[in-house]
Amino acid sequence: MRRLRLKADGRIVELLDGQEFPLAPAMTPAALPGETAALPAVRDLRRRACLTQTEFASRLGVPVETIRNWEQGKRAPRGPARALLAVIAHSPETVFAALATEPSPA
DSSP states (O other): OOOEEEOTTSOEEEEETTEEEESSOOOOGGGSTTTTTSSOOHHHHHHHTTOOHHHHHHHHTSOHHHHHHHHHTSSOOOHHHHHHHHHHHHOHHHHHHHHHSOOOOO
């Protein structure tokens, strides 16, 4: 049975005797089709909102290290974070207002 692992940077590796062997060529986040073109840079979104990295991270509910990694290109937002950033690009005030409200107890 083959043991495969998906790495955080998107690489797929095979595990053999405790060592990792790449199965597919490494693709950087910038090399993924349509990834960066459809989403404005996180730094630009944050600056348009006039927020520091710490304030932006707090409003999104993510660690400040995540924001730093996105801005420095070490990581790219994926999944729900990507969708949230796309909505922030169109209507930041609405998103931040919605995220600031406390859910009412059921």
